[in-house]
Each structure stands twice: as structure tokens, then as C-alpha cells.
Amino acid sequence: QKEVEQDPGPLSVPEGAIVSLNCTYSNSAFQYFMWYRQYSRKGPELLMYTYSSGNKEDGRFTAQVDKSSKYISLFIRDSQPSDSATYLCAMSPLYNQGGKLIFGQGTELSVKP
Amino acid sequence: NAGVTQTPKFRVLKTGQSMTLLCAQDMNHEYMYWYRQDPGMGLRLIHYSVGEGTTAKGEVPDGYNVSRLKKQNFLLGLESAAPSQTSVYFCASSYLEDNEQFFGPGTRLTVL
16 A cells, blocks of 8 residues: 555546545654646646645645545645646655655646636 | 756667766755656655765665765666666755755656
8 A cells, every 4th residue: 555645537627616636645654745736748846835734725725634534635726727737745754864755646637728 | 046957858768778867956955866757656766865975765766876976966877777667757856854845857768
């Protein structure tokens, strides 16, 4: 069983829809949770970064962490065609030699005009 | 700032050939990483470095070697390429552990 599980999709939604992307994990030591966005044929770039449990909002994006359920989510409101990309969750423990991240498989999202 | 750059962008090798992928960063980051990305597998860490002159194994190190002779450069070598090494390779760097990793644009490698 992988440490981090993410539904690979693909996920296709109409423009303006609310999108929910999710990851589950098995390592209770994970404390840092990140979402990266990767456009086609590009490198990933950091979208959201949260520490421990709770919510974090940045414009149309909201990241949620539920450590009791070992479950994290990324919500995209009013989705736009420019949001079409692969979204990767990533996480790491509090004390992490070398700053290594564990990534999910990535979810491919397509937002149709 | 160029950020993280990777050379080359594309390469086709025959089985048994060798090559070196170069990663360079101009952000004075201590930590550097090499990942491979395969369909349905996400990003898997090959090797990483916590500073000039240091290297360590990641999740999938077999068949690869690395060197970090200068702080700004991190080299990934394939001594005898195999078709299983066909993948997209990403380099990343970060200033401190638990901070944001900045990724390069990737190298698409095909081994025939």
C-alpha cells in the first residue's frame, strides 16, 4: 500500500464548477501538507502549503487537512479553463532529514469552457 | 533569476548507453533533488543532496548515480541505460527542509 493515495482521474468539469481533489495517507507522522499544480509538459509548482490540521484559503483555492481521518482536500471554486492541469498532493513529517516529500499519483483535471 | 534549469530537455538513448543530466539553480539553495515521473506513479525520489559534496539515496536509486561538486549544480548519471528508465526526470531545489521545492522544466528521456 502506498503511503499517499490520490485518485488519478481524469476529472472533467464544466467552467464555473466547484472541484474537490483528495488524498489519503497512512503515516500519522505527516505534519506538512502541500498541493502542487503541474501544467502539461511543465514542472510542478507549489499551489498551497499547510501545517498540521485546519483550513487555508487563497483566492478560489481552499486546502483542508483532517489529520484524524488522514485525509486532505483541495477545493477550487468557480473553476476556469486555466485551472486545467494535474494536481499533486505532497506531504512530509515534522522532522524530515533532507526535506524529502512524499507525493500522490496526481489527479488530472480538465475544465471545459 | 533563471530558477532551476535542466539540460537537456529531450534525449533518446539506446540500451546500454550512458548519459548525464545536468541541473542548475541560481537561488543559493542548500537542498537539491532528482525525481522521475511515470504515468500513474506520481513523483518518485531518486537521489537528493543536503549540501555541496553530499548525496543520499531516495526511493528508487538503482541504476542511477549523482554528484554535487558545486552548490548550484546537481548531476544525475545513467551508467548503462535500460528501457525501464524511460521517464520524465525533474530536478528540484529548496532553501531549507520543509520549505517549498522549486522544480525545473524536466527532461524527457526515452531508452530504446
